[in-house]
Amino acid sequence: MKKKIHVVGAIIENEQNEIFCALRSEHMSLPNLWEFPGGKLEIQETPEIALQREILEEFNCEIMVNEKVEDTTYEYDTFIIRLETYMAKITAGQPTAIEHADTKWVKREDLHLLNFAPADIPAVDKLISQN
Known part of the structure; x- marks a missing residue:
């Protein structure tokens, strides 16, 4: 039986209507794929709290989490991921990849030009269709 992982992703949009995208390193699972940054929910965490914690830990900035965009379940070769994505805004700091x-930062209409992880693609498609 495949491991099930529940993760959240932040669709961080700036004042120029660009969205913050992160490239997974070669040391991470799903290396060299783009994603909306975020991570795993810890026990007793809400998606909003998990996103705020993950963005602070991985990008050294603070965000305000807004409405949910997508809730996707995707089965990879060795695990199943449930990804909930939320719109977000930076409230303090500038994101720095750790x-x-x-x-x-990518314009909505250009998101499809990046090689996103499969679980992120439904959110990408929704963002492009809303443009």
Whole structure:
């Protein structure tokens, strides 16, 4: 039986209507794929609290979490992931990659140009269709 993992992702949008994307490093699972940054929920955490903690830990900035965008379950070769994505805004600091290989701000209509992890693609499609 495959391990089930519940994760959350932040769709952080700036004043120029660009979205913050992070490239997974070669040392992470799903290496060299882009994602909306976030991570695993810990016991007793809400998705909003988990996102605030993960973004602070991995990018050294603070966010305000807004509405849910997508809730996707995707089965990879060795695990099943449930990814909940939420719109978010930076409230303090500038994101700096601590674990990821790269980051970039991308216009909604250009999100499809990045090689996203499969679980993130339904959220990418929804963001592009809302443009």
